[in-house]
Each structure stands twice: as C-alpha cells, then as structure tokens.
Amino acid sequence: MRNGAQKGFAVRSPYDGPVIETPPFEGVDLFDVHRLRLEETEAPQLSPADKLTMDQAWDEAVRANPALFDGPAVACVGTEWEGPHDLLLSWARVTYRHYALSGLPAHAARLPPLFVNVVQPTDDGRVLTVRMSPLTASPGRWQLPGGSAEPPEAHRTLDEAALRRHAVREMLEETGVETTLEDLRLWVVTRGENRSIGLVYLAPPRPERVIRERFEAMTAAEHALGHTPELDRMALVGSPTDLSPLAGPHVDYLEPIVRRYTRPSP
Secondary structure (H helix, E strand, O other), X not given: OHHHOOOOOOEOOXXXXXXXXXXXXXXXXXXXXXXXXXXXXXXXXXXXXXXXXXXXXXXXXXXXXXXXXXXXXXXXXXXXXXXXXXXXXEEEEEEHHHHHHHHOOOOOOOOOEEEEEEEOEEOOOOEEEEEEOOOOOOOOOEEOXXXXXXXXXXXXXXXHHHHHHHHHHHHHHHHOOOOOOOOOEEEEEEEOOOOOEEEEXXXXXXXXXXXXXXXXXXXXXXHHOOOOOOEEEEEEEXXXXXXXXXXXXXXXXXXXXXXXXXXXXX
C-alpha cells in the first residue's frame, strides 16, 4: 500500500474522492471516476464458523430458488483513491455462495460484489429500466441492464476494458440491444447500501422503437426455446417520479442514477 496506508474499503487518504453527490438515499454514493485500475488479491480466509454460516445460508437460498448456481464471481476487497479522479479497486475471486453472507446483517466476513450496468437513454431523454424475472436471484426487482462481474481466466487480466466488454455482453443478452466498446463510456461509479461497487456505463441515445423491438424480440426468442428470460419487463422513465408506478423492489442505485441523468442541466 502506498505511503503505508492501510488497505480497507473506501479508503480516502490522501484524497477525499470525487463524490458527485450523496442523494437522499441512505448509504448510496455516486463517484466521478475518470481512471479505474484493478488489482487482484486474495479473499480473506473465512473462519470455520463463518463458512458454516455461509453454506447454511446458501443451501437455504437454493431451496427457495433452485435456479441459483454457485458460479465464479468478483468481490471487492478494498478501494483507494490514487488521485482526484483515479480509483484503485482491489478484488478477489469468490463464488456466488459467498454472497449468501450479504443477507446476514453486519456480517463481518462478507465482501461486497462488483457489478456493471448500462444507462441506455432514448432520444427524448428517458432511461431504460428492466425487471428481473421470478427465477433470478432478485425476482421482481427493477434495475438497469447489467450484472455481476466475472473473474477472468488465470492468464487474463481484469481491467476496465474487460468490464466494459462485460457490459456490452450483458446489454445484448438481457435486452437484445447491440452496442460496442466504443459506444460505452464510464459515467459514474456507485457505492451501494451493502458497500457494493457498480460501474455505470452510458450508452448513446436510441429511438424508443428500436429499444422496444429488440427487447420484445429477445424475450420472444427465449420463450420459443422454452427458457425464462432473465428480464421479463421493461419501462422507460423520464424522472424519478416515473419509478413509483413500477411495482416491486428497486435496486438501491436506481433512483439516484435516474435522478442524475434526467434532471435539467443548470
């Protein structure tokens, strides 16, 4: 650690970090990050008691939702500001089983997840929001298109470009909307209520007709194959008040992100 600083989550020294705003939502922050550097490290070793707690929580979650799988995932171990807009993120390889600890309040052994998502605007300034289907880990939840980051193969590096590629893939798989690496730019980084870190990419505006046609074609193709789409509904919102009619839980970052994108420019 540079200058002997202790590595921990959200370490701010010697910079306070470029907080864009702390909206009136408990525990949700937005950060203006221009350069992101990722560094792999080892996940802290779980004690036997913590591992037993994790396994029991995971088994209970699988009994409630047999569609869950214990695949590879990326956990945030720590962050450090290297400059006013330069963020170092330390990450570790875990599996989804580890996130069963997140359901246990204030569990010291849990590590927050790293995920990517995309703000897909329409030509008239609305934002695409999507709802998770009943067979997902968060049934009925409204959020942006995207998903949890995946660790690379042993000989590959996890960097911002790899995460952007992941965002491109998630957009295509979840919404049917094709985009490119060059289309997406890192727009904001979120820190959620559970300390999760989200990389929010901004896509170019598209006509509403195109977004709806692609989404409907994607869900129809999944149903034709006998599959349940990961997302079962979409909505276009032009302000935070448009989120209220969307029944069901909303991911913690959704309203702050919609507010930031749709609010009038000063």
